[in-house]
Amino acid sequence: MVYTSDIEIQSKKRTEVINVTTFVEKKLEESRISDGIACLFSGHTSAAIYLGIDDKWVAEDFVDFTNSLVPNKPDLKHNIYGGKNADSHLKSILLGNSITLPITGSRVDLGSWQGIFFAEFSGPRERKINIKIIGE
Amino acid sequence: MVYTSDIEIQSKKRTEVINVTTFVEKKLEESRISDGIACLFSGHTSAAIYLGIDDKWVAEDFVDFTNSLVPNKPDLKHNIYGGKNADSHLKSILLGNSITLPITGSRVDLGSWQGIFFAEFSGPRERKINIKIIGE
Amino acid sequence: MVYTSDIEIQSKKRTEVINVTTFVEKKLEESRISDGIACLFSGHTSAAIYLGIDDKWVAEDFVDFTNSLVPNKPDLKHNIYGGKNADSHLKSILLGNSITLPITGSRVDLGSWQGIFFAEFSGPRERKINIKIIGE
Secondary structure, three states: OEEEEEEEEEOOOOOEEEEOHHHHHHHHHHHOOOOEEEEEEOOOOOEEEEEEEOOHHHHHHHHHHHHHHOOOOOOOHHHHOOOOOHHHHHHHHHHOOEEEEEEEOOEEOOOOOEEEEEEEOOOOOEEEEEEEEEEO | OEEEEEEEEEOOOOOEEEEOHHHHHHHHHHHOOOOEEEEEEOOOOOEEEEEEEOOHHHHHHHHHHHHHHOOOOOOOHHHHOOOOOHHHHHHHHHHOOEEEEEEEOOEEOOOOOEEEEEEEOOOOOEEEEEEEEEEO | OEEEEEEEEEOOOOOEEEEOHHHHHHHHHHHOOOOEEEEEEOOOOOEEEEEEEOOHHHHHHHHHHHHHHOOOOOOOHHHHOOOOOHHHHHHHHHHOOEEEEEEEOOEEOOOOOEEEEEEEOOOOOEEEEEEEEEEO
């Protein structure tokens, strides 16, 4: 069985972390797949999807850390030649846009403190996560 | 066919790299799936799973590099507001907790020098890798 | 249905970004799978696979950024004890070697400006991406 859907997201800041765990869980319920894997994918090139602790301070540390690691320098080539958000594209590449999750007993096998997050690096924007679930 | 299992790990240091390739290969044998994909997932928020060279010096360079890239600063918000290991959570997000491997002819399609590693960023602890194999 | 193939790549520089999107799309067509997931995997330990914007300036920024983030210092242990490309192995671990893509209506669900890239960190070399597609 293959199930396809997507999750719509509205980000509100330039850099922002959005917990999408409950949306993924709703899609899983809708899929009626109890055993398999779920592929979460973002088709955006200035955002990312990641797994991490569901903790508001770590979310803020993450925003500060990524901004400090990849500052939006004016001398980045993408910025010199007409772009404005070279940092957003580099952060997106570094963090990644595709994660695969095991599904067992109709549940995502997340750890106790773990959540699924959408990282916006060039908001505010309307965004989407593609979800594909394969299994029985 | 869907196969589900997990691999138990005991880390011994705060930051440590553990080669889990042979454990994954044993699970694959047990699954009797010869063609498909294997999803390895860690439900921990202060650890990671990665693919890399099986070389003890690169493992040590990796520990030094991640500690230098994400030092456990006392002014990280997670540390200010009651946490102790903000760095571990950020390293976990950055390195990732989900990898997918192709299975062909009952073997993981790893490169000659490649291994599958569990990265502990907040040990010593008992840890677990979830493994889900889908295929024929 | 399970489809297996690989994509051959010839890199020309030490650090280089190669757009492999059209090669992946050709393999998908060949697979005749219209709905499912594709796992792209690299068995190399000094290269990576990533999703990002198809923009030559961001590709150049990416090369500069990774070289600046992980310089090939002579005092990296892998370099001290006989290796020459410790940086390449660390970059490979950081960027990752496995991505999973949703396939819908016989197409990869890529965003408008998104591409699939092979990142060479220790070229020039002959390289390969393993592709495994599962679905209906």
